[in-house]
Amino acid sequence: MVSPKYWRIVLKLSGEALAGSLGYGIDPDVVNTIARQVKDVMECRVQLAVVVGGGNIWRGIAGSAKGMDRATADYMGMLATVMNSLALHDALQKHGVDTRTQTAIEMRAVAEPYIRRRAIRHMEKGRVVIFAAGTGNPYFSTDTTAALRAAEIEAQVILMAKQVDGVYDSDPLKNPNAKRFKELSYIEMINRGLGVMDSTAASLCMDNKIPLIVFDLNKEGNIKKAIFGEKIGTYIGGEFNGERNNQ
Template sequence: METTLSNGLKYRRILLKLSGEALAQENGFGIDPNCVRAIAQRIKQVREMNVDVAVVIGAGNLWRGRVGQNSGMDPATADYMGMLATVMNALALMDALESMNVVTRVQSAIEMHSVAEPYIRRRAIRHLEKGRVVILGGGTGNPYFTTDTAAALRATELKCDVLIKATKVDGVYDSDPKKNPNARRFEHITYMDALNQRLAVMDSTALSLCMDNKMPILVLNLWDETALIRALKGEPVGTLVSD
């Protein structure tokens, strides 16, 4: 049964999972300041609705561990490089948010005191309670885990109401909508069906973690300027993955 908060919103605290490519230039690499500002503006709008916001960002715009592994690099080393790249993205987004007067903290699972706080769960929760945006870099701090898994873990630890996976498509489809014009979009799908059908929602570890902890996942198009706001109001947007 769906519930609505006293302020008319469906969610009080969200974790927003962004891919590194969301910050990228047109070629899919690097950091485009215009894209970063656009994302920061979306987050600012959410904060102005008094919704707590935690963010996990990938690193595909700066480094892909699979590329390193394919060239013979040690897998753990390649993953650690990716974790460091997520902190670079986190700092870029923090700078854009603070230029808009949104108080922001970056926490990293890999300690680097000069640029970010260490990730401490209770401190992160306190920041959220004070209305600060918390950007969580460094993945889980361990190799062999994706930022999808980091997002599932942090969403659970920080007692978020939903994990919102922001993409460039408007939900989860039964096949690639770019290749199949008849691809069907799901409005709702269960965790188990998403796992069994190997749908491109999140990796299996992240999906299983969300399933075990009953953390709903909402997949939506961040580049639709109204999608995130409508989702917070409980309107049917994107694809909901839950029990």
């Protein structure tokens, strides 16, 4: 039997992914589909943590652009990630996946406070851990949360679940001739400004040598394929010498 390539993983979900075709809010069908895929992955006896964004409900930077205090707007965004995390938590529990949600901002009535060693212990016991409320600090994105938590729990990879099937040299929705990268180095991702994650998160991944796999969440089974090392999406890690783009 083939073993997973990665056994401790951080899965990064955008808030927009949870909205599905609704474009805003939480689509229960989408959350249910994600939970079903996570259950399939957990049956492979891997350790999984999840970071969920909040852009389907609120974006702090958007509020700031309209005159709101940036810190206040970012705290609102953190609360949006908690709402998404609880929705995913509920769906996972309904699928029989033992789950714990930990928040960087304490709200003990709904979730545990984030404690690194407790999170690792949960994962060792086969529980999915959802990291909510970002880093607990304004001015930091949930991409940075994913990179930071991955470093803290010594994850082997960050799976970046997107609405497209990888990283392109230009927007594939606007340019039909856009080419998808098979693989990239961290520094290329940063220098090209490809929008995979912000520069703070990218630097954290580069400094701690945490590879990224960017893939299409909408294709069911892709999470499992990624942890088994199948060639999907775009792999971002060290330096490469081979072919960079799909033709």
